[in-house]
Amino acid sequence: MTERPTYTLTGETGDWELVMGLEVHAQVSSEAKLFSGASTAFGADPNCNVSLVDAAMPGMLPVINRKCVEQAVRTGLGLKAKINKWSRFDRKNYFYPDLPQGYQISQFEFPIVGEGEIEVDVEPAHGDPAYSFPVRIERLHLEQDAGKSIHDMAPDATYVDLNRSGVALMEIVSKPDVRTPLEAAAYVKKLKSIVVALGTCDGDMEKGNLRADVNVSVCRRGAYEKFRETGDFSHLGTRCEIKNMNSFRFIQQAIEYEARRQIEIIESGGTVDQETRLFDPNKGETRSMRSKEDAHDYRYFPDPDLLPLEITDLFIENIRDSLPELPDEKRARFEKDYGLSRYDAGVLTADAERAEFFEAVAHGRDAKLAANWVSQELFGYLNREDLELADSPVSAVELGELIDLISDGTISGKIAKDVFARMIDGEGAPGAIVEKHGLKQVTDTGAIEAIVDKIIAENPEQAASVKEKPKAMGWFVGQVMKESGGKANPQAVNQILRQKLGL
Amino acid sequence: MTDLTKLSLAGALDGLRSRSFSSVELTQAFIDAIEASNDTLNAYVVKTPEKALEMAAASDKRIASGAAGALEGAPLGVKDLYCTKGVRTTACSNILGEFTPTYESTVTQQLWDRGAVMLGKLNMDEFAMGSSNETSRFGPPANPWRRSGSNQTLTPGGSSGGSAAAVASDLCLGATASDTGGSIRQPAAFTGTVGIKPTYGRASRYGMVAFASSLDQAGPIAKTVEDSAILLEAMCGHDAKDSTSLPEPVPNWRDAVHRGVEGMRIGIPKEYRVDGMPDEIEALWSQGVEWLKAQGAEIVDVSLPHTKYALPAYYIVAPAEASSNLARYDGMRYGARVSGDNLVNTYEGTRSAGFGQEVQRRLMIGTYVLSSGYYDAYYLRAQKVRTKILNDFQNAFESCDALLTPTCPSAAFAYGEKAGDPVQMYLNDIFTVTANLAGLPGISVPAALDGQGLPLGLQVIGKALDEEACFRVGGALEQAAGFVAKPDKWW
Numbered sequence: 001m002t003e004r005p006t007y008t009l010t011g012e013t014g015d016w017e018l019v020m021g022l023e024v025h026a027q028v029s030s031e032a033k034l035f036s037g038a039s040t041a042f043g044a045d046p047n048c049n050v051s052l053v054d055a056a057m058p059g060m061l062p063v064i065n066r067k068c069v070e071q072a073v074r075t076g077l078g079l080k081a082k083i084n085k086w087s088r089f090d091r092k093n094y095f096y097p098d099l100p101q102g103y104q105i106s107q108f109e110f111p112i113v114g115e116g117e118i119e120v121d122v123e124p125a126h127g128d129p130a131y132s133f134p135v136r137i138e139r140l141h142l143e144q145d146a147g148k149s150i151h152d153m154a155p156d157a158t159y160v161d162l163n164r165s166g167v168a169l170m171e172i173v174s175k176p177d178v179r180t181p182l183e184a185a186a187y188v189k190k191l192k193s194i195v196v197a198l199g200t201c202d203g204d205m206e207k208g209n210l211r212a213d214v215n216v217s218v219c220r221r222g223a224y225e226k227f228r229e230t231g232d233f234s235h236l237g238t239r240c241e242i243k244n245m246n247s248f249r250f251i252q253q254a255i256e257y258e259a260r261r262q263i264e265i266i267e268s269g270g271t272v273d274q275e276t277r278l279f280d281p282n283k284g285e286t287r288s289m290r291s292k293e294d295a296h297d298y299r300y301f302p303d304p305d306l307l308p309l310e311i312t313d314l315f316i317e318n319i320r321d322s323l324p325e326l327p328d329e330k331r332a333r334f335e336k337d338y339g340l341s342r343y344d345a346g347v348l349t350a351d352a353e354r355a356e357f358f359e360a361v362a363h364g365r366d367a368k369l370a371a372n373w374v375s376q377e378l379f380g381y382l383n384r385e386d387l388e389l390a391d392s393p394v395s396a397v398e399l400g401e402l403i404d405l406i407s408d409g410t411i412s413g414k415i416a417k418d419v420f421a422r423m424i425d426g427e428g429a430p431g432a433i434v435e436k437h438g439l440k441q442v443t444d445t446g447a448i449e450a451i452v453d454k455i456i457a458e459n460p461e462q463a464a465s466v467k468e469k470p471k472a473m474g475w476f477v478g479q480v481m482k483e484s485g486g487k488a489n490p491q492a493v494n495q496i497l498r499q500k501l502g503l
Numbered sequence: 504m505t506d507l508t509k510l511s512l513a514g515a516l517d518g519l520r521s522r523s524f525s526s527v528e529l530t531q532a533f534i535d536a537i538e539a540s541n542d543t544l545n546a547y548v549v550k551t552p553e554k555a556l557e558m559a560a561a562s563d564k565r566i567a568s569g570a571a572g573a574l575e576g577a578p579l580g581v582k583d584l585y586c587t588k589g590v591r592t593t594a595c596s597n598i599l600g601e602f603t604p605t606y607e608s609t610v611t612q613q614l615w616d617r618g619a620v621m622l623g624k625l626n627m628d629e630f631a632m633g634s635s636n637e638t639s640r641f642g643p644p645a646n647p648w649r650r651s652g653s654n655q656t657l658t659p660g661g662s663s664g665g666s667a668a669a670v671a672s673d674l675c676l677g678a679t680a681s682d683t684g685g686s687i688r689q690p691a692a693f694t695g696t697v698g699i700k701p702t703y704g705r706a707s708r709y710g711m712v713a714f715a716s717s718l719d720q721a722g723p724i725a726k727t728v729e730d731s732a733i734l735l736e737a738m739c740g741h742d743a744k745d746s747t748s749l750p751e752p753v754p755n756w757r758d759a760v761h762r763g764v765e766g767m768r769i770g771i772p773k774e775y776r777v778d779g780m781p782d783e784i785e786a787l788w789s790q791g792v793e794w795l796k797a798q799g800a801e802i803v804d805v806s807l808p809h810t811k812y813a814l815p816a817y818y819i820v821a822p823a824e825a826s827s828n829l830a831r832y833d834g835m836r837y838g839a840r841v842s843g844d845n846l847v848n849t850y851e852g853t854r855s856a857g858f859g860q861e862v863q864r865r866l867m868i869g870t871y872v873l874s875s876g877y878y879d880a881y882y883l884r885a886q887k888v889r890t891k892i893l894n895d896f897q898n899a900f901e902s903c904d905a906l907l908t909p910t911c912p913s914a915a916f917a918y919g920e921k922a923g924d925p926v927q928m929y930l931n932d933i934f935t936v937t938a939n940l941a942g943l944p945g946i947s948v949p950a951a952l953d954g955q956g957l958p959l960g961l962q963v964i965g966k967a968l969d970e971e972a973c974f975r976v977g978g979a980l981e982q983a984a985g986f987v988a989k990p991d992k993w994w
Contacts, residue, residue, distance in 0.1 A: 058713075
């Protein structure tokens, strides 16, 4: 594995490094909300998925949804984290119209999941090769989502939609182990792949079902290592928290902007204020949301409407037994079973659907060939076109058929690319395309011999000099292939040419 | 015909079952009594005569068809803290405006399921915060009891003042109440009625407007110990809609009332002998000891050493929880709203106008004690005191089965007498808050009249889930005291 590169930003006074910790909010996949029976379905009309509890009517009481507890434990196990058999819900008190209770039920002091660790894979970028690095998980806790305030429906009023109010969220907090914008995005990607594989969150970032807050600070070279040795945060710079980002691109842009902003402040003699900031994707800037002085005093205290959450070993073990294969396990299996490189295996297992697609294509076929076609050609195309796998114009069965045509020599790899392009254009199954356009590879030696004879006869001088200049052999191959319309089997062409030219 | 309103609940249920009178007749008698006297007593803040007669008629049908429930046809009053479907529920606070729930509290639903008839909603201190019912948005109810030779109106206590006044003046057969720091037992003691707060978690809090979640418990105020047992049985039981509800079966408490105290060990906590307690209360307490001894109980001196910290701890925990529980009254979704020119002004306007002074005081105390930097010194410490108090009780119960104490350090007082000094008012709860902090059952039984002709109560505190002990001792005290006095009707 490649070593983790050092990421530095050069300022007027020297080089700076970044330190980041992330808080990811993942909406729990569950039919009902964390403490009420109301539906969590997306897209309902405003205020239609709201129970009396969610609207905080007088005398209403929360009752924990066991499914959400299960999902949190499942996620904890997926993060290789400690599951706390005793945890507690606290109230985080603040006033806002989309927070009907006047408090959010969350877990402050005793989260359901404690420390864990995940391995994050960073794709090759800016000339750096792929690498992976560990991120320590600090904790995961369950909490309620708030409703939604809509400020642009009327000039002088705010409307509130409580459909989200009370929906279960998992807040996953990392330690400050992330050092580059790309790593931050890769970390969120990895978390997403884990929760999606586990079925504990759908990972839909556009709907806000997975969103990240990033704590960013800058420091001088060596300071981070001192912090890691001592655990003393004073070695690090003052951090700012950028809230609520729901795209990998925004995460990177926001961090890059924020790091530059902080460096400029420090280098011009100022100090960074600890504050909460928002990223404006239109301007590509972060702006202050509230300063530390304006920070709420949330008056946390144990929610007296709820008992401490106690779970048994049996409960945990039952969940452990039902865990699906996780991305890292799948990657290891792909490396072993298919003989793929770590990077290729990583690309193919980052997403459960894509991994499944690959396995369908690779089944009973040359795995490396299948990996190339799936990740280079198909995923490359999907990424360029910004398409989901579900929208792929080529099915696993069809791609497998194409690979079979290459393997059995019906078409060459080069022709296959042409066939693939036609498949994308919707021309149908590869066999039919080959048939229709007469793309079948010519392996009939008689036919090839005839072409070879013709080319040699037409070019006696080259034929004569080829013994002195063996490189000219390539010219003959090209001519034969051209004459055959690319369909001649290259091995057969080579063989016959050598024979005829007396090489 | 006898005045049906004077019947006990047990007596009325017998009469209904034997068809001596119908539920409609009984209910009409109460409606008439309420009509005649509520303007003076102000016990009811919502009257539901039509609903009552409808329910009574349905009860009569069920009685006729032999399908009568445990409370079939019995007209009851409901503290305005309980959400009642289609009937305005405001916890006697302006902030709830004309709020009318679309749902029913579990406790009241259980009453209606057993055939009870609803007469209306009863007055209370705003959000159950008070010991005199003076903080109600609808003005205070009057205690039907007055000092001998005096016309001064006295408080029926609080916060369940309306419930106590209505039961004492025969405006219902019994009433629901609620007890966070003594709000059932103190009004019962002030009005010569019986009130019991069960073990925390016995009765569901679903649909009860919350004051302090870890302390609030439902319970009845009734005319007799037996009546209170009948009502409590109907009110209790596990409810999946309240996470703190106990999955315990409800025993037959009614039978325990007459079981006697032979062989029971009754603890007398020395710390409840407080400075400045009137001699009469001291004497009544001793009398209670003698009554129980005479019926075969063994008297044991016990110590609850952390008692003196109970009241301060209570006045931290309860306001802290209230400050959070009452945050939902923000004028956004229901209740009253005072619109300002921005969000903060709307919040401030709504909550300043909607909450009375005492509620505001407690919300500020609660907000303060939970604030960053003060949490450890106040809230956390109060919770530790709470544990100590529970340990005290557990130690005491090693050597006894129940505790006997006075219910209150005084008889009913007049309006305004303590309103100016919150601490004086809070001291009223000194003997009752301990049971809330420890989650234990406590009953107040009327035992005597003081020199001014006002009722005084004795309290029995039982072990967790041992309401039976409260009913046995309460029944024995009731029998020995032979308390039958009723206030002279002046209203």
